[in-house]
Amino acid sequence: MNFTEILRFALRGIGANKLRSMLTVLGILIGVAAVILLVAVGNGSAQAIASRIEALGTNTLTVMSTSRGSGGLTMRIAESLDDGEIAPDVRSVSPVVSTSATLTYEGAEHEISSFVGTTPSWFAASNFPVADGAVFTADDEAQARRVVVIGQTVAEELFPGVDPVGRQVTVGGALFTVTGVLKEKSSAGFQDANDTAVAPISAVRQVLAGYGSLSSVLVEAASPAMVDTVQAEISTILDHRLESGAYRVQNASQLLETQTETAGTFTTLLGAVAAISLLVGGIGITNIMLVTVTERTREIGIRKALGAPRRVILTQFLIEATLLSVIGGGLGVAAAVIGSRFSIVGVQPVIVPSSVALALGVSVLIGLFFGGLPAARAARLRPIDALRYE
Amino acid sequence: MGRPVLDVRELTKVYGEGDTEIRALDGVSLQVEPGEYVAVMGSSGSGKSTLMNILGCLDVPTTGTYLLDGVDVGSLSDAQLALARNRLIGFVFQAFNLIPRTSAVANVELPLAYAGMKAAERRRRAMFSLDLVGLADRAEHEPNQLSGGQQQRVAVARALVTEPALLLADEPTGNLDSHATDEVLAVLDELNAVGRTIVLITHEDEVGARAGRLIRLFDGRVTSDSRQEPSGRHAVVGV
Incomplete structure (x- = not known):
């Protein structure tokens, strides 16, 4: 059985369970979009502060009386x-x-x-x-x-x-x-x-x-x-x-440094919120994937009884999980890019490329792991055990 | 009649260990020649399902040897077993076991796809097989749009489509009403009439009576093995 044939099987598998596929995609989409957008908002406010301070001139000092x-x-x-x-x-x-x-x-x-x-x-x-x-x-x-x-x-x-x-x-x-x-x-x-x-x-x-x-x-x-x-x-x-x-000297570059640090803390905070939303999204994906294990395990049992080799079953289910994760992740990135065109709470978000990679990577890995692992386990079972799986 | 399709010797299957040990099969030996129609009967717990699962290469025996079309199944690798299930055996389950939300014809095509056949040829053979069980007009229906009898006939079509040496049916009529039972049994009679080897298990006497050979199991042992005049042949002629 060649790869395109298995790919067609995987597509049919996704199409046969539209609601479940959509929920999985949605979970990944929200997780990815939230992370990218929140980090972008943090980064955007940091850049706004930096440009403001740079506009003051970086080679000046201000002496103030205390x-x-x-x-x-x-x-x-x-x-x-x-x-x-x-x-x-x-x-x-x-x-x-x-x-x-x-x-x-x-x-x-x-x-x-x-x-x-x-x-x-x-x-x-x-x-x-x-x-x-x-x-x-x-x-x-x-x-x-x-x-x-x-x-x-x-x-x-x-x-x-x-x-x-x-x-x-x-x-x-x-x-x-x-x-x-x-x-x-x-x-x-x-x-x-x-x-x-x-x-x-x-x-x-x-x-x-x-x-x-x-x-x-x-x-x-x-x-x-x-x-x-x-x-x-x-x-x-x-x-x-x-x-x-009695006096204080403020130096623009020091000011810049302090403000950048503050903005950095802000970004970290937003990043933490985003990480939690990614985690919650990940749990959602895990949940959907695991709930369907019973049904999928029986299906794997049927396929094995009909003579499907383990390699073919594994490939099919991995492709399904990959497609869902990648589609969800891609839509999430698209949503974040579109969202970043609007200013959010007065801040123009600026997307950080590494946050895109991180969000995409984590959610795709979660999707692959929890989509692929139960399938891999089921594919290793004897057909009769997979058929009887409750 | 040449080499037996199915040759099992001293098959045992033990579940559990120690005090909870259950011997589901306790030294079963039997041969099935090509073209035979064998019914295995026995009360629940007699080990007939266990025997069927081993014959279908879905389960492995604890001890004993099983030669399928002359090949020792115990010595096969995982990939070779998959090949044997695909090429040599057609399995019909009590619970139908069609893939949900997938059309009848796609279900029937499945074993051919795993055999690596091209899509067009696959579709042609699947339609031929569906036609054989009288469901060519239901090809695009999904399992939940079909009655129990129709689902089981799709399952039979799926088991037939690779032209296996052996058709195994595990209580194929167990979940069906009397009308649907007749539909499915008529298909099996017809298949045997054109030379297919069929082994089915049942606990219903009227189903057992359709076969040309009746094997009774009790507590994991063969208690009787007799040839008989099948009751279904006349009905087939009338169809």
Whole structure:
């Protein structure tokens, strides 16, 4: 008996038990699709976080004050960081004050949570160029001119269908002239990075924030590789000027690392949930396969009594189990691929190839094992024992 | 009459061990010549089913030898046994044992498929065999769409299709009503009339009376072995 003949037998066997075949396929399908999709969601959120942090620029350090009130960061401290002698690898230093403010333009109001006051070097350091118009200049900063660069969200809210450049908005009772609109920045996640406005620090302090301590200082290193060196350099300066523990230096690559770790934990968690669903799916497959053993064993007894060699019986049942597992697995992968095109709970899933291989491998193995093993056992029985099997 | 189709010598079959030991067969010897129609009778527990299973190569004896068409079955490998079941024996079961949810003709084709025959030739022979039992018009029906008598006739067609040297029937009418019993027995009579060797077991006297030779078993031993005038021949002529 040749292979195509046995294959035809297996297909007939699958077709003869449509409900059972469908349930088996469904069990494998759900198991595979769940694993792939859940891991993809975890991976997708991890990638979203990573791209957000990379957009901040990986060669910057943020110095923040840990104590409130006196002894915080001052302009003087910020200036002292830009020291070619002690800190030669620092490219730029941008002091930052950040406050919430309400912008009004011709009766339209828009509240933003981060109205940033800084120096022109901030735009390059934070990787946030303008799309339209121009950034303010060092001269604007020195003269405390009331100019502002707004984010895309602000532009859409206050100036629908109008070019905002050159128009004047009211902030905290003072008029600011819009000189530019920032380029749109990806912000998958918690806060809208485009809902911001940036103005010269001198003007912001005058109008809004007052002359208290700075919110933070953004330090740009000469290259991403120099970040750790720069951190050591500015720590030397800061330790001299401030009490130790009064400040904190956050480094974008560290931040990236922490966030990636968090996302990794998230992926592992989802993976565990997925593994459980695979297990449950596997138990479902096992159950269906085992329930049908009695019927199949009798059938094997009949086939043996008619003169079927053991090899032929084994091949037939293994092909049946393989086909069901592979069809179920394939449909599961297809379902996962289709599912990953939609965003799930705000996350765009990104499929991890190894999860496809793992899910497919495990479910196919379960199908093969629990489909093939009882058949192998029955094929070894004497025909009379197989016929009498209860 | 030449070489016997079936030649068993001092066959024993023991189930269990020690105190629970049961000797289902206790030294059975018999020969069946080609063309014979043999009925094995005996009450339940007499060992007739055990004998049948051994004759059909479905079970193995504890001791004794069994020559099927001159070949010692005990010396055959698993693959050779499969071949013997396929080529030499046609087995009809009390419980029909058709493959469920599979058409009558596909059931009949099965032994030919295991013999490695091409699909077209297989189908032709299966239809011929179904025609022989009068069920050619039911070829595409599945077992659950057929009556008990029809199912058993499909089973007989399946047993015949390889043209085996020996047709074994284990209580073929045990699950059938009197009308269906007549249908199946008429088919067997007809087959014997064209020279097929048939061994069937039964506990019904009227079934045993159709055979040309009657063997009675009691407690695993042959108690009588007699030739008789079969009662079914006249009925066949009338069909």
